[in-house]
Every structure is written in structure tokens, then in C-alpha cells.
Amino acid sequence: MFAYVTLVANADYRVGALALARSLRWVGSEWPLVVLATEAAGSLDELEGEGCIVKRVSRPAFSDEFQRRHERERLHARAPYTKGNKPAFHDPLDNFCKLLAWQLTAYERVVFLDADTLVIKNIDKLFGYPEFSAAPNLYETLEDMHRLNSGVFVAAPSIDTYAGMLERLDGPDVFWRRTDQTFLESYFPDWHGLPYTYNALQYVYFNLPQMWRWSSIKVVHYQYEKPWEENHPKAAKLRPLIELWQTVLDGNPVPSDLADPC
16 A cells, blocks of 8 residues: 655645645546644645545654754754745754654555645656655756755655664754755665656756756656745746646646746
């Protein structure tokens, strides 16, 4: 038995998860979407109405020092984001809730999808991939290919794995520069690489337009600025992707006439 999994850690990501759920329905996936929802997510009635399985969760138990090192202001000061803007509602500590996917032992395999992703072609084949599979963090140059991006990954739930993760995660003076992403890359150093088209980061659309072909893109990932934000700094460059997201949120399928950027 398989499942897709996403995380809603605040009210802003509810609308992202809603668009994601509708996108999975439009591509004909046969597997459910499990929504890991913290208390700050609020009511998720609309997601349940879409057939999502909502599981209320809490952050893993972190030491006070760990939390201080990874709180938004300190993390951004120590490892600033220089390529794009993280929205004000982004709390880096929430990212570690993705690890709770390993507690979903009712499922043999799960595919985790960030709530700011949109599935535009059926990706059910990913359930046949091994743990730990992820796509590269490609968004600016081909040099990005050696790092993973944790917006889409394949995992095999296991209580033992989850316990091992917690044991390594919160050590003295440990600092995970990009939170869960850096941690997962460290925990699974031999991660299996998925094609970048399974996690096409939106900046590829304008930074590497020759690599954006709608015929091969499976998942669009709205990293940094979100498509539901009004007048964000990259809105003009990303207008076609924002309009695509809005189309799916409104309950419509992905248009068949999407134009490649070049």
C-alpha cells in the first residue's frame, strides 16, 4: 500500500496543499494524499473534502539549543538565502516535520511532495523507486546537480529509521544549513537520483529555459516565492507558472497548450 504525503505547518500552506491534491486527482493517481498537519495549520475541512487523509502531528522533540540555532532569524543570518525570498510565514523548524513521514508505517512506500508543488503528469511509478530517492537541487546552473532537493522524495516508513534520524539530528552544536534538506543528504549520502523533471524548481524556467520542456516536466516546485503570494518579486518572470497553479487550484486540468520558455 502506498501514499503521497505532504506537510501543512501553517494556514498559508493550506491553499498550496489544496492545489496539490487537485493536481494528483487530475493526473489520475490511484493513491491517497496524506496531509501531515500541525496545530498551526488550522481547519483542513476543504482538504478532507478532496479525499485527503489528515493526520495531526507535532514537531519532533528538539532541545532548546537546537531550536535556537534553527529559528528563522538566526538561521537566515548564519546561512542567508541570496537567490530568492523566503515568505514571512516560513519557519525553518517546521521543515523537520517532513521526517514524520517515516512514522507512516501503514504504507510500504511514500512519496513526499512539498505543499508548494504541482503534479502535472502521473508519477505513480515513483513508488517502485528505492529509499532514498530525490531529484537534484537544480535551479541556477548545472553545478547544482550534486545536491538534492527535499521537495520530492521516496521513502520507506520505518520506526527504526525514524529513531535513527532523531538520534543523529539533534547533537551538540549541530547546524543543518538548509534544515531537512541538508540533514537528509547527510543521512542518505548514497541517495538515488531522480531526473530533475520530477521536481522542476521554478527558477529553472528563467535561469535554464533550455532545460524546461513541458513534455517532460512531471512536477513543478514553487520554491522560494509562492504562487499564492501577491506581487512577489519574481511574479513577472514566473507568470505562466503562476497562472498554471491558479488554473489547477480552480479545479481545472493542466492545459494541453503550455508554451516552452524558449
